[in-house]
Amino acid sequence: MIRDTGIGSKLWRFAIWAVVVLFVLNLIGVIAAVVVDSLATRWLGTWLPAGWTTRWYFQAWREFQLTPVLIVTFEIVFTVVVISGLVGVTSAYALARRDFPGKRLIILIFLLPLLVPPLTYGIPMATLLYQAGVGGRFWGVVLANLVPAIPFVILVMIPFIEQIDPRIEQAARVFGASTTSVFIRILMPLLLPGMLAALLLVLVRTLAMFELTFLTAGPTSQTLVVSLYYAVFASGVRAAQSIDAMAVVYMITTLVWLVLALQFVNPTQIVARAKQQAPQ
Amino acid sequence: MAVVAAGGLPRPSLRKRLAARGIDGTTLLVLPGVILTLVLFIYPCIYGVVDSLSPAKGPWYANYKIFFTDPFQYKTIAATLWLSIPVTIINVVVAIPIAFRVRLMRRQRLLTTILVLPITLGTVLVADGLLNFLGPRGWFNKTLMLFDLIEHPIRLTNNYWGVFASLVITGFPFAFLLTLSYVSGIDPAIEQAAATLGAKARQRFFKVFLPLLVPGLAITFCLAFVQAFSVFPSAVLLGAPSGPTRVIAIAAYQAAFEQYNHSLGAAIAIIMGLAQLLVVVVILGLRSLFYRGPAGGTKG
Numbered sequence: 001m002i003r004d005t006g007i008g009s010k011l012w013r014f015a016i017w018a019v020v021v022l023f024v025l026n027l028i029g030v031i032a033a034v035v036v037d038s039l040a041t042r043w044l045g046t047w048l049p050a051g052w053t054t055r056w057y058f059q060a061w062r063e064f065q066l067t068p069v070l071i072v073t074f075e076i077v078f079t080v081v082v083i084s085g086l087v088g089v090t091s092a093y094a095l096a097r098r099d100f101p102g103k104r105l106i107i108l109i110f111l112l113p114l115l116v117p118p119l120t121y122g123i124p125m126a127t128l129l130y131q132a133g134v135g136g137r138f139w140g141v142v143l144a145n146l147v148p149a150i151p152f153v154i155l156v157m158i159p160f161i162e163q164i165d166p167r168i169e170q171a172a173r174v175f176g177a178s179t180t181s182v183f184i185r186i187l188m189p190l191l192l193p194g195m196l197a198a199l200l201l202v203l204v205r206t207l208a209m210f211e212l213t214f215l216t217a218g219p220t221s222q223t224l225v226v227s228l229y230y231a232v233f234a235s236g237v238r239a240a241q242s243i244d245a246m247a248v249v250y251m252i253t254t255l256v257w258l259v260l261a262l263q264f265v266n267p268t269q270i271v272a273r274a275k276q277q278a279p280q
Numbered sequence: 281m282a283v284v285a286a287g288g289l290p291r292p293s294l295r296k297r298l299a300a301r302g303i304d305g306t307t308l309l310v311l312p313g314v315i316l317t318l319v320l321f322i323y324p325c326i327y328g329v330v331d332s333l334s335p336a337k338g339p340w341y342a343n344y345k346i347f348f349t350d351p352f353q354y355k356t357i358a359a360t361l362w363l364s365i366p367v368t369i370i371n372v373v374v375a376i377p378i379a380f381r382v383r384l385m386r387r388q389r390l391l392t393t394i395l396v397l398p399i400t401l402g403t404v405l406v407a408d409g410l411l412n413f414l415g416p417r418g419w420f421n422k423t424l425m426l427f428d429l430i431e432h433p434i435r436l437t438n439n440y441w442g443v444f445a446s447l448v449i450t451g452f453p454f455a456f457l458l459t460l461s462y463v464s465g466i467d468p469a470i471e472q473a474a475a476t477l478g479a480k481a482r483q484r485f486f487k488v489f490l491p492l493l494v495p496g497l498a499i500t501f502c503l504a505f506v507q508a509f510s511v512f513p514s515a516v517l518l519g520a521p522s523g524p525t526r527v528i529a530i531a532a533y534q535a536a537f538e539q540y541n542h543s544l545g546a547a548i549a550i551i552m553g554l555a556q557l558l559v560v561v562v563i564l565g566l567r568s569l570f571y572r573g574p575a576g577g578t579k580g
Contacts, residue, residue: 009481016381019374024394027449029419030409031397037412045417091313093306100302106314113321115503116553117510119529121321123549124328127542147320150313208402210513215537229404232411232517240412247408251401258400267392271399271457 034251038244060245063238064227070253073223076138076213077206080145085199087146088153089191095154096161110151118148118211126215136218144212152205153198160194197264204257224250332547343547353548356528357555363440363515363527364508367447368455372501375456376493379463380485392460395453406449407517411437414445442518443525447508455504462496463489491570498567502560509556528552 038056040049060066091110095103113121125144126135134140164187172186213223222230228250231243261270298304335342347353382388398406414420414436421433436442466489474488512529519525532552536545 012377013381016377020378020382020391023452024391026413026420027394027398030406030413030449031401033412033419034405034409047419047422087312087316090309091311094308094310098302098304098307100307106310109314109317109322113317115506117506117556119510119512119532120549120553120556121325121328123532123536123542124331124546125320125324127331127536127546128324128327143320146316150316154313204400208400210402210404211510214513215533225402225404228408229513229517232404232408235411243408244412247405251405254401255397258396262393262396267389267396268457268461270396271454271461 031251034244034247037241038248040241043241056239056241056245057249059239060242060249063242064231064246066224066246066249069222069224069227070249072138072221073207073253076141076145076221076223077203079142080149080206081199081203083142084146084149084153084202085195088150088198089157089195091150092154092157093161093187096158097166110154113147113151114155118209119215121147122212122215125212129216135216136221138221140216140218141213141221141223144216145206145209147212148209149202149206152202156198156201157191157194160191160198164190193264197261200257200261200264201270204254204261207254207257224253328546328550331543332550335543336541343544344551346544347548347551352526353531356526356531357551359524360509360511360527360529360555363443363447363511363525364505367444367451367508368501368505371448371452371455371504372459372497375452375459375500376463376497379456379459380489382460383463388460392457395456397453398450399453399457403446403450403511403514404517406446407514410442410446410449410514410518414442437518439520440524443511443515443527446514446518447511451504451508454507455500458500458503459493459497462493462500465496466492494567494570498563502563505559505563506556509559510552528555 036049037043039052039054041051041053043049095107122144125147129135129140129143134143168190169182169186172182177185207223208225209223210225210229214226214229217223217226224246228243228246231238231246235243292300295304332343333340338345382391385391412418416433416435420436421430424430425433436445470488470492471484474484479487510529511527512533515521515525515527515530519527521530528548529552532545532548535548536542
């Protein structure tokens with residue numbers, strides 16, 4: 001590490017850390033404002049509310065019917081995780097192990113849904129799903145959410161599978177293991193950490209996926225984040241604290257899984273995915 | 281009679297010939313993923329193009345004519361660019377020096393974990409939080425008044441600056457984490473070599489690091505821009521969705537799901553995609569003017 005000790009570079013360092021601290025303070029302020037307001041009896045123009053209460057949570061739970069919303073949310077999210085896990089891991093295995101003509105094209109097809117923002121392709125996709133009769137229903141939301149989820153699993157899993165020595169599988173075959181038992185007894189245990197990371201990240205991303213769910217969900221297939229959007233959109237109808245209580249519920253459901261996912265991955269990987277492979 | 285090749289050996293079976301090119305049972309495992317992506321992503325994209333070119337009435341280009349002749353519609357492009365370009369430039373430019381500093385930190389994990397929060401929580405929650413935080417009685421205005429920077433609360437929600445703030449809160453961590461991953465990929469030995477040869481910090485940055493970083497920065501800029509350009513929930517919740525922050529995503533949504541004109545909605549979505557593509561092509565074109573090559577210091 002190289003340190004410059006001049007006054008200019010000290011000032012520069014100070015300025016950089018000041019920007020970081022300011023940003024983090026504002027970020028914490030934004031999140032804390034939601035949490036504090038959800039626990040406030042009345043909060044008008046003071047630094048902290050006049051009193052504390054938890055009743056908004058009970059009220060929000062009733063007003064926004066959070067029990068059915070949460071059930072639907074987790075049904076949708078877990079269906080997406082299971083399907084994208086099954087499809088994604090098998091595709092990633094083929095892409096990691098074989099070189100075949102057209103492989104680059106296939107990888108491009110998988111990259112596109114992650115690079116194109118959901119609203120750009122979501123509108124024609126939602127139109128099609130409505131024409132097919134699944135729009136506004138459970139399966140419409142699941143299908144829409146599979147579009148970014150499957151490529152995400154594939155791109156996270158490819159480097160994971162590549163680093164497993166294919167000779168391990170060959171050795172198992174030499175000793176007479178069938179394809180099924182190679183898969184269950186050799187590959188699965190080796191892939192488990194990677195799969196857990198990929199699937200937890202898909203879970204978090206699907207929980208927080210607003211655009212695609214918003215475009216395809218009907219009244220009975222809304223996930224929590226879409227309900228939250230409608231609540232904030234119609235703010236003034238309900239107490240602000242009640243909406244913020246719902247926001248805290250959403251925050252907790254998402255963060256629990258994020259904390260779990262961070263046991264397996266570095267935060268940088270959530271954004272940068274597997275592009276930065278250290279050279280072997 | 282079987283066809284016998286010139287060498288006298290029988291021609292290998294189709295299965296063996298395919299396997300030699302890398303196509304066998306294992307390769308077929310890729311099919312479910314490919315088929316699902318083709319059906320759920322590629323087909324809707326093609327359908328969107330066709331749909332946008334077959335309006336309910338008028339010639340094939342009618343939807344595009346509607347968009348580009350109605351100021352209420354075509355002004356959304358300028359409104360979106362006016363939001364997304366400044367935000368992206370700020371996010372990426374500020375991310376660079378910070379990433380260079382954080383790269384030297386030993387315990388980055390706490391900072392990166394905090395920064396990943398707004399990305400995971402998403403724009404809806406950030407919008408809800410900012411409505412409180414930036415509101416006239418929120419902590420932000422109160423703090424500015426405490427330090428006597430302003431006399432009266434300034435209006436920061438339900439206008440341009442609300443959306444701007446939400447794009448910074450979610451976009452800056454994204455740009456920063458991507459830049460950090462690129463910066464960490466540069467071999468520190470290169471910097472040490474430059475320093476040994478007497479290069480000052482400024483020279484090391486502009487002559488050594490920046491050229492190596494340009495490809496990564498171009499990609500960061502493109503991804504950050506594309507996200508900012510398709511801003512939707514925060515433009516509705518925090519902005520003035522019928523005025524200055526009526527972004528193109530709102531126009532597309534309203535056409536498709538409020539006026540039930542899916543053909544026009546698809547057309548606007550395609551215009552949105554093309555506008556993004558145009559900026560991405562320009563950025564990647566600029567990038568190709570710079571150095572490309574390895575960022576590692578040792579032999580491959």
